[in-house]
Amino acid sequence: MRPRRCSASGGRRRAVASVMICLAICLVATGCVRFAAPSSPPPIAFGVQPSPAGAETDVAREPAPNSENCDATVSLRPGPMPVPAQMPIRSTMADILGRGRLIVGLDIGSNLFSFRDPITGDIQGFDVDIARAISKAIFDEPGTIEYRVLSSAERTQALVDHSVDVVVKTMSITCDRTREVSFSSPYYAASQRILATQMSGITGPDQLAGKRVCAARGATSIGRIQSIEPRVRMVTTTTWADCLVMMQQAQVDAATTDDAILAGLAEQDPWVRLVGPSLGEEYYGVGIPKGQDDMVRFVNGVLDQLRTSGQWYQMYNRWLSILGPSSGPPIPVYRD
Numbered sequence: 001m002r003p004r005r006c007s008a009s010g011g012r013r014r015a016v017a018s019v020m021i022c023l024a025i026c027l028v029a030t031g032c033v034r035f036a037a038p039s040s041p042p043p044i045a046f047g048v049q050p051s052p053a054g055a056e057t058d059v060a061r062e063p064a065p066n067s068e069n070c071d072a073t074v075s076l077r078p079g080p081m082p083v084p085a086q087m088p089i090r091s092t093m094a095d096i097l098g099r100g101r102l103i104v105g106l107d108i109g110s111n112l113f114s115f116r117d118p119i120t121g122d123i124q125g126f127d128v129d130i131a132r133a134i135s136k137a138i139f140d141e142p143g144t145i146e147y148r149v150l151s152s153a154e155r156t157q158a159l160v161d162h163s164v165d166v167v168v169k170t171m172s173i174t175c176d177r178t179r180e181v182s183f184s185s186p187y188y189a190a191s192q193r194i195l196a197t198q199m200s201g202i203t204g205p206d207q208l209a210g211k212r213v214c215a216a217r218g219a220t221s222i223g224r225i226q227s228i229e230p231r232v233r234m235v236t237t238t239t240w241a242d243c244l245v246m247m248q249q250a251q252v253d254a255a256t257t258d259d260a261i262l263a264g265l266a267e268q269d270p271w272v273r274l275v276g277p278s279l280g281e282e283y284y285g286v287g288i289p290k291g292q293d294d295m296v297r298f299v300n301g302v303l304d305q306l307r308t309s310g311q312w313y314q315m316y317n318r319w320l321s322i323l324g325p326s327s328g329p330p331i332p333v334y335r336d
């Protein structure tokens with residue numbers, strides 16, 4: 001199908017009307033227009049809805065995540081940055097430069113962080129901008145990237161078996177994960193919260209006993225909500241978008257994960273909203289295979305540039321301003 005053009009042919013009134021329609025389409029498509037939450041209940045589908053593929057109910061208890069006991073967020077101090085396209089000989093970055101592309105593991109369904117623009121088909125978002133900054137520092141070109149789509153549960157293994165150079169997918173730095181992979185300094189601080197439909201009456205974790213609560217498999221969100229409310233009936237899915245579908249089909253009562261991810265889901269459905277207090281902090285880091293300390297220092301140098309140049313705030317304002325004013329990027333703590 002040929003792309004539809006908004007042409008202003010014919011008389012002046014038709015031209016004005018065309019421009020107005022173009023403007024309206026562009027504003028809606030770019031998210032500049034938001035629709036108010038309706039006061040009516042959401043539409044109800046009768047009949048049995050199939051669950052998203054891979055959904056599992058009443059999953060077993062998992063340990064709560066933690067990053068404090070092992071100083072997980074302390075990362076390696078960056079050195080002087082090499083000139084783009086001239087990486088130090090025999091370094092991990094020189095191998096990537098020689099291969100001709102940076103292989104980045106991420107998701108393409110995480111609205112705001114990494115998702116496909118429905119109009120251009122481009123993969124974009126806050127995490128994508130972090131990946132593009134790393135590509136720019138290696139190749140002097142932000143788009144020299146091959147994306148590998150990963151679910152939350154696949155991130156660690158993709159780094160362990162070196163099928164990606166980096167994972168940039170809302171990946172929290174935790175003590176458990178640092179046993180298998182390395183992390184950059186934290187580039188974003190999120191808070192775990194709850195997403196519920198407006199009609200559910202759920203306003204916080206106190207109301208979750210016996211309720212079906214959804215989270216993506218492999219996420220830290222599961223262990224934390226189970227430790228706060230052990231009577232929760234945990235439902236896991238492959239992606240976060242699956243959790244929204246299950247809420248819309250009344251197959252779960254709520255979803256829980258980082259506020260930034262939930263805000264991206266809430267943006268797609270006016271009947272759902274974030275409720276309750278923060279259940280715990282999650283610091284996002286770039287995941288890097290263990291043993292590549294040169295790459296950790298290099299990525300930390302890239303993140304330092306984003307923080308000090310003001311680019312981090314530009315990225316926040318572009319993608320995450322829906323969360324309100326930012327308190328800024330986490331301040332990195334380094335070891336030598």
Ligand code: GLU
Pocket residue numbers: 152169170171172216218219220221257258261282
């Ligand atoms: N930040 C959480 C984690 O790393 C959830 C994010 C996700 O599943 O993408 O497990």
